[in-house]
Amino acid sequence: MARFRTWVGTAVAVALGVTLAGCSSTGGKRAEDARSAAAAQGRAAVNTPRWTFAMITHSGDGDTFWDIVQSGAKQAARKDNINFLYSHDDEAQQQAQLVDAAVDKKVDGIIVTLAKPDALRAAVARAEKAGIPVITVNSGSEESKAFGALTHIGQDETVAGQAVGDELNRRGRKRVLCVLHEQGNVGHEQRCAGVAKTFHGEVENLYVNGTNMPDVQSSIEAKLQADRSVDAVVTLGAPYADTAVQARTDAGSRAEVDTFDLNAKVAAELKDGTLGFAVDQQPYLQGYQAVDLLWLYKYNGDVLGGGRPVLTGPQIVTKDQAAELARYTERGTR
Numbered sequence: 001m002a003r004f005r006t007w008v009g010t011a012v013a014v015a016l017g018v019t020l021a022g023c024s025s026t027g028g029k030r031a032e033d034a035r036s037a038a039a040a041q042g043r044a045a046v047n048t049p050r051w052t053f054a055m056i057t058h059s060g061d062g063d064t065f066w067d068i069v070q071s072g073a074k075q076a077a078r079k080d081n082i083n084f085l086y087s088h089d090d091e092a093q094q095q096a097q098l099v100d101a102a103v104d105k106k107v108d109g110i111i112v113t114l115a116k117p118d119a120l121r122a123a124v125a126r127a128e129k130a131g132i133p134v135i136t137v138n139s140g141s142e143e144s145k146a147f148g149a150l151t152h153i154g155q156d157e158t159v160a161g162q163a164v165g166d167e168l169n170r171r172g173r174k175r176v177l178c179v180l181h182e183q184g185n186v187g188h189e190q191r192c193a194g195v196a197k198t199f200h201g202e203v204e205n206l207y208v209n210g211t212n213m214p215d216v217q218s219s220i221e222a223k224l225q226a227d228r229s230v231d232a233v234v235t236l237g238a239p240y241a242d243t244a245v246q247a248r249t250d251a252g253s254r255a256e257v258d259t260f261d262l263n264a265k266v267a268a269e270l271k272d273g274t275l276g277f278a279v280d281q282q283p284y285l286q287g288y289q290a291v292d293l294l295w296l297y298k299y300n301g302d303v304l305g306g307g308r309p310v311l312t313g314p315q316i317v318t319k320d321q322a323a324e325l326a327r328y329t330e331r332g333t334r
Helices: 008-025 025-042 062-077 093-106 117-129 157-171 186-198 212-226 237-250 263-271 283-300 318-332
Strands: 052-057 083-089 108-113 135-136 152-154 177-179 202-207 232-235 256-260 278-280 313-319
Touching: 052 062, 052 093, 052 283, 062 083, 062 283, 083 093, 093 108, 093 117, 108 117, 108 283, 117 135, 117 256, 135 283, 152 283, 157 186, 157 232, 157 256, 157 278, 157 313, 177 186, 177 212, 186 202, 202 212, 212 237, 232 237, 237 256, 237 263, 283 313, 313 318
Parallel strands: 052 083, 052 108, 108 135, 135 152, 177 202, 177 232, 232 256, 256 278
Antiparallel strands: 278 313
């Protein structure tokens, strides 16, 4: 990410450097090393109150994407002296109840996904009424401001879909199967609609039961067997990419498989050419920024975005970037 530094900030930094050098040639470095060591050992780098932040997502069990989001959130929480609570439920009404439970606990901040926004509206409003600041993350960028959230952190799903359509055009594809693994998820619908908007060929949506991988595989396989004109399959989550690859193999299809999101398996399959490309929305950054921005709001009244989402993607990742990304995916941060 680009970092911006003003002339005044540079001048101050130089002046401080000269002053510290005059006192001790190593004092400044030792202080910085101490802060870095504290963060590395899981100790807070700040002395602000130990606030409690709750993150409530629409994740199902075993979704590795949300492991990466949590990894970022927990790292920021350690740095910011935050007591971090995480809960999830892929049923919207249950997720709303988890938000209500966080409000009842009188947490100091809430981070929530709005995959199915209508079901979360009342719960978010209750948090706002209780004076609890809310940041939305990952899904619900279009509803976030209307719901009264401070800001939204994630990618614009329609824009991400459009980027996929453009990339498919560049690759000369003609007929695409867009696989939606969670019915009712507005972000998923926006992704496939975005693809259709910019793709010059035909796009067909295929709805599957994302909690049943054998069903996902058989559904994709059946479609590829029935329609040999499909030359690209786009999955909307990294765990489904390898399943689509297996379906392609069993169907005897030559369709390219592409996916939203990254994990270690996707990075490896990009590298060896099994997958065409992936769309990275940087889930680690979503979790980290959500906690960090809530801390900044509590500490200093800071809000980023100016009423617009803080975008963490999309970034098209191909074989050319796979080797570099592999070390990040292996440690669980991309």
